[in-house]
Amino acid sequence: MVGFESAVAAVVAALGPGEVASYGEVAAEAGYPGAARAVGNFLRRTTEPVPWWRVVAASGRLAPGAAAEQRRRLEAEGVVFTESGRVAPRATPTARGDRWPTASGN
């Protein structure tokens, strides 16, 4: 199996503009189901050119420490936010190919 970090980096790098995945989704997709915390820990300390802002908590919460920047980047890609400052679960006015804790194909 590939290294944990490499696998995670690959999955995150595979996310396209407007696509949002949860830490748990990324972990599972990388081949480490349940390692959501490890994913977050990796994304916070990595310097690799991965779109970390496209990875949020399963509840739609943003990263504590870069929430402002993360939200700004996501909105720039068309991601809709709630009044609570959380990512819209799925239904969006423009309804498009978002990604959420459900599908994992691709």
Added chain:
DNA sequence: CCCCTGACTAGAA
């Protein structure tokens, strides 16, 4: 091998 940290998650208060 043991212990601790953390951008997690689900559920209970």
Added chain:
DNA sequence: TTTCTAGCCAGGG
């Protein structure tokens, strides 16, 4: 809505 608790996992000391 927010805060806490317990469970999970990979990494590092």
